[in-house]
Amino acid sequence: MIRPEAIKVVAWDFDGVLNRNIEDGIFAWSRNFEADLGLSLESFSGFLFQGRFQQAMVGEACLVEMVGEWAGSNGAAGRENEILDYWFTRDALHDPAVLLMVETLRQRGVSNVMATNNEVHRTAFIESTMGFADHMDRIFAAGRMRVAKPDPGYFRHIEQSLGVAGEEVLLVDDMEENVKAARQLGWQAFHFTEGAHEALTAALKL
Structure with missing residues (x-):
């Protein structure tokens, strides 16, 4: 059960969430x-x-x-x-509906960060060429952090960098193993599957 009133940060996965580049796997x-x-x-x-x-x-x-x-x-x-x-x-196919959620959350004072398992070269492309540096308050990428989801160290790095507790962060990710790992560390988490936009909007009370 997501508690939107406790959320200070939404950590968005990239491929399959912010970016609609995966269809039928x-x-x-x-x-x-x-x-x-x-x-x-x-x-x-x-x-x-x-x-x-x-x-x-x-x-x-x-x-x-x-x-x-x-x-x-x-x-x-x-x-x-x-x-x-x-x-x-x-593969550069950003999801306008998800970006609208990002902007709505930003207007409410909620911080938005990217939590991706991308390596450094594609991360730079996403950040600059795709313009996600303008949409995200921070971009956390496995290649830069040298640790990837679902390793607990990935989530702890984000907590420490932002100075927040796990329950104050919501992970939105299309990989169930990442969602489970986040929850085990006290994060809130939403498993984003194809067509889950309305369910996420409702969960966030947007």
Whole structure:
């Protein structure tokens, strides 16, 4: 049960919440990857997302270098920046309805922060190119923090940085494991699924 009167900060997940880039479990960037770039999606995804990306996520490896390594082995040497630009741009699909909630909360004096598991390069794109620095009071990203949800250290870092208690923060996230982890640490949390806009609006009494 969410207690909106106790909320001082709403911590918004990015992909799947602030950004509507996932449909039926498929990321928008991947839909036309092969047709647009002439490269194998299966090879690219298999190389990147079976362990390697997790290192970049928490700042232990460089995503640009990883993509460059794959590109060099798959007939696309020197195209790593093109590939990343395609990925980031095709996946830039902010949700106007969620941003309206953000602005309404801001007008009520509630702080809004981003709590994402993105690595540093995409975080910079989200912050600057997509303009989320203008919508969020702070952006907390796994790549910068060097820890990712659902690790308890992720949530504690946010609490300490903002000087708030867990019960004063509401996490809005599309991953159930992150929601459960937040609740175990005393946070309020809302599991945001497709079409949950009205339920979240009602829970926040907006």
